[in-house]
Amino acid sequence: xxxxxxxxxxxxxxxxxxxxxxxxxxxxxxxxxxxxxxxxxxxxxxxxxxxxxxxxxxxxxxxxxxxxxxxxxxxxxxxxxxxxxxxxxxxxxxxxxxxxxxxxxxxxxxxxxxxxxxxxxxxxxxxxxxxxxxxxxxxxxxxxxxxxxxxxxxxxxxxxxxxxxxxxxxxxxxxxxxxxxxxxxxxxxxxxxxxxxxxxxxxxxxxxxxxxxxxxxxxxxxxxxxxxxxxxxxxxxxxxxxxxxxxxxxxxxxxxxxxxxxxxxxxxxxxxxxxxxxxxxxxxxxxxxxxxxxxxxxxxxxxxxxxxxxxxxx
Amino acid sequence: xxxxxxxxxxxxxxxxxxxxxxxxxxxxxxxxxxxxxxxxxxxxxxxxxxxxxxxxxxxxxxxxxxxxxxxxxxxxxxxxxxxxxxxxxxxxxxxxxxxxxxxxxxxxxxxxxxxxxxxxxxxxxxxxxxxxxxxxxxxxxxxxxxxxxxxxxxxxxxxxxxxxxxxxxxxxxxxxxxxxxxxxxxxxxxxxxxxxxxxxxxxxxxxxxxxxxxxxxxxxxxxxxxxxxxxxxxxxxxxxxxxxxxxxxxxxxxxxxxxxxxxxxxxxxxxxxxxxxxxxxxxxxxxxxxxxxxxxxxxxxxxxxxxxxxxxxxxxxxxxxxxxxxxxxxxxxxxxxxxxxxxxxxxxxxxxxxxxxxxxxxxxxxxxxxxxxxxxxxxxxxxxxxxxxxxxxxxxxxxxxxxxxxxxxxxxxxxxxxxxxxxxxxx
Numbered sequence: 001x002x003x004x005x006x007x008x009x010x011x012x013x014x015x016x017x018x019x020x021x022x023x024x025x026x027x028x029x030x031x032x033x034x035x036x037x038x039x040x041x042x043x044x045x046x047x048x049x050x051x052x053x054x055x056x057x058x059x060x061x062x063x064x065x066x067x068x069x070x071x072x073x074x075x076x077x078x079x080x081x082x083x084x085x086x087x088x089x090x091x092x093x094x095x096x097x098x099x100x101x102x103x104x105x106x107x108x109x110x111x112x113x114x115x116x117x118x119x120x121x122x123x124x125x126x127x128x129x130x131x132x133x134x135x136x137x138x139x140x141x142x143x144x145x146x147x148x149x150x151x152x153x154x155x156x157x158x159x160x161x162x163x164x165x166x167x168x169x170x171x172x173x174x175x176x177x178x179x180x181x182x183x184x185x186x187x188x189x190x191x192x193x194x195x196x197x198x199x200x201x202x203x204x205x206x207x208x209x210x211x212x213x214x215x216x217x218x219x220x221x222x223x224x225x226x227x228x229x230x231x232x233x234x235x236x237x238x239x240x241x242x243x244x245x246x247x248x249x250x251x252x253x254x255x256x257x258x259x260x261x262x263x264x265x266x267x268x269x270x271x272x273x274x275x276x277x278x279x280x281x282x283x284x285x286x287x288x289x290x291x292x293x294x295x296x297x298x299x300x301x302x303x304x305x306x307x308x309x310x311x312x313x314x
Numbered sequence: 315x316x317x318x319x320x321x322x323x324x325x326x327x328x329x330x331x332x333x334x335x336x337x338x339x340x341x342x343x344x345x346x347x348x349x350x351x352x353x354x355x356x357x358x359x360x361x362x363x364x365x366x367x368x369x370x371x372x373x374x375x376x377x378x379x380x381x382x383x384x385x386x387x388x389x390x391x392x393x394x395x396x397x398x399x400x401x402x403x404x405x406x407x408x409x410x411x412x413x414x415x416x417x418x419x420x421x422x423x424x425x426x427x428x429x430x431x432x433x434x435x436x437x438x439x440x441x442x443x444x445x446x447x448x449x450x451x452x453x454x455x456x457x458x459x460x461x462x463x464x465x466x467x468x469x470x471x472x473x474x475x476x477x478x479x480x481x482x483x484x485x486x487x488x489x490x491x492x493x494x495x496x497x498x499x500x501x502x503x504x505x506x507x508x509x510x511x512x513x514x515x516x517x518x519x520x521x522x523x524x525x526x527x528x529x530x531x532x533x534x535x536x537x538x539x540x541x542x543x544x545x546x547x548x549x550x551x552x553x554x555x556x557x558x559x560x561x562x563x564x565x566x567x568x569x570x571x572x573x574x575x576x577x578x579x580x581x582x583x584x585x586x587x588x589x590x591x592x593x594x595x596x597x598x599x600x601x602x603x604x605x606x607x608x609x610x611x612x613x614x615x616x617x618x619x620x621x622x623x624x625x626x627x628x629x630x631x632x633x634x635x636x637x638x639x640x641x642x643x644x645x646x647x648x649x650x651x652x653x654x655x656x657x658x659x660x661x662x663x664x665x666x667x668x669x670x671x672x673x674x675x676x677x678x679x680x681x682x683x684x685x686x687x688x689x690x691x692x693x694x695x696x697x698x699x700x701x702x703x704x705x706x707x708x709x710x711x712x713x714x715x716x717x718x719x720x721x722x723x724x725x726x727x728x729x730x731x732x733x734x735x736x737x738x739x740x741x
Contacts, residue, residue, distance in 0.1 A: 010633040010711030010714050021718055307702070311540075311550050313703055
């Protein structure tokens with residue numbers, strides 16, 4: 001009697017796994033993380049470590065009390081811990097991080113049944129919770145070099161003082177490299193770009209999402225800049241400041257909360273980019289991209305309905 | 315000209331398509347011949363248990379393709395309920411060879427090609443095995459004016475066709491001449507992977523026989539007939555229609571051309587078989603020359619493969635092939651490759667939670683939404699499964715190949731198709 005296994009196609013597998021995907025995402029965030037440690041020294045390192053450890057800890061806790069198998073080895077908790085650290089200011093007290101990661105794992109993952117079923121990016125949800133609960137902690141920055149002309153982020157300067165002050169305080173080069181105050185991982189567009197290109201090259205991220213998002217930001221800000229005077233800020237400024245790149249490569253590309261169809265991705269990214277600029281320019285809040293992506297996630301089930309035409313069907 | 319490929323989906327591979335150095339001849343001690351070598355009706359036996367047969371004798375007859383004994387031997391039993399690898403059941407005949415371990419001698423039939431097409435039992439294999447005669451009937455009905463010779467093996471299980479074109483070119487040449495004559499067409503297109511560009515024989519064929527050659531990129535499932543027609547002729551085949559009806563083209567496998575060539579040059583029926591044996595990895599591949607009916611177990615033993623370590627045997631492709639239930643299964647006319655999966659490298663598919671990464675949508679060559687098909691099938695929402703065009707699925711397996719959480723999507727799709735079929739027959 002032979003004991004052969006019989007199964008439908010496929011008989012081999014690409015060896016792709018959640019662990020492999022998350023590993024690449026973590027690797028792609030390393031340049032931004034290293035840069036934040038270089039810029040903000042021990043403060044940044046402390047936040048990264050607390051965020052990752054607490055995120056893993058909460059996951060173990062929730063899995064334990066709901067009596068389910070542990071999923072630490074798929075690295076999702078580690079990645080989201082690191083991603084969450086990247087959107088925090090370097091001065092945040094340790095206990096607020098614990099609260100943040102608690103809600104990130106609860107509302108961004110476990111309450112829906114695990115990674116993949118969550119309609120929103122957990123890191124963004126808990127960022128909003130912290131922003132609403134502890135507004136003063138969330139806007140306390142460290143100036144990257146001594147005698148820096150301002151202790152506000154470029155977007156805050158833009159909102160409070162106006163675009164001309166932005167150009168007085170920061171050069172494009174500074175903003176692109178990330179020598180500005182701001183959230184730990186989002187300051188350096190360059191570091192994020194390196195990680196983003198890595199993700200696209202490894203096909204972990206569908207190019208449509210970041211490209212359409214950046215296009216949305218660029219075109220909308222270009223239109224406003226061309227139509228309304230210079231007070232809305234120029235397109236280059238909107239592209240390289242205030243988390244456009246972390247949004248384009250790490251937040252809008254979040255696996256469970258983004259659409260899966262090509263057309264859906266284009267719309268999701270483009271509208272997200274548009275909304276980012278609109279919130280920045282006309283809204284009350286400064287960090288437009290995070291809110292824009294959270295709002296766009298609401299449309300994901302709808303955008304998934306825009307399915308391509310299958311072959312052989314007319 | 316740029317190499318052609320199909321748009322949207324598919325899996326790219328960068329294997330170099332060539333043929334394995336090692337070739338082995340395996341004469342069978344006994345053979346088992348299922349009476350269904352194609353998807354038509356079971357053949358009628360013309361010999362009974364205990365009878366002696368000679369190589370070349372007819373052992374079963376049918377309307378489309380006969381079955382001819384490949385060896386001299388004695389019929390030792392008629393086996394009931396043999397399951398074919400495409401899911402049919404039929405009887406099978408077991409013949410023991412008189413001269414053990416001696417490769418059967420040649421024999422000759424008589425008459426012209428067309429007359430012998432049925433007697434020689436020529437089978438063509440695309441997605442399912444069909445007799446060449448039935449394809450000819452279909453082609454004549456649909457006024458086919460073009461033939462595409464499918465020289466594409468499944469990208470990972472290649473080896474044999476390159477061997478045919480590199481070493482058996484005169485037989486292939488004869489086969490192409492015959493197919494032109496039988497189908498009465500002028501235009502013949504030979505479809506090959508772009509690695510064949512370095513093979514001079516291919517250009518000689520083109521000049522000598524005035525055929526077109528198209529080179530295609532190495533992508534799975536480029537070998538599938540619908541996708542081949544979509545790539546080469548830019549015609550989309552609507553669901554429920556045949557390629558012959560829509561595009562006036564017949565697709566014939568290079569394997570069939572080879573057997574036609576043998577028939578035309580020596581009046582030999584379908585008997586010899588070359589199969590690629592892939593031992594776990596494409597780098598460890600051998601070509602085996604044997605005859606139809608030889609048992610896979612016997613072949614593996616002669617290649618010194620330890621069968622205890624094997625957990626799965628897949629024929630006709632590594633990704634999209636069919637898994638066999640037993641080692642005793644014989645080589646049938648449609649077989650091109652045997653892929654062995656060892657116990658330590660078996661992939662287990664399980665139902666975990668879909669993470670909505672969208673990779674399956676990316677790779678689907680039919681532009682479907684595999685994650686929704688799986689989701690709705692799992693929740694038994696049949697209206698939606700149908701609305702998302704489950705019937706258009708060609709079950710190539712690309713979706714499950716890339717799935718990071720190993721969901722057996724094709725299995726759910728098969729389940730959905732079966733359920734929809736049952737529901738329709740109920741009403």
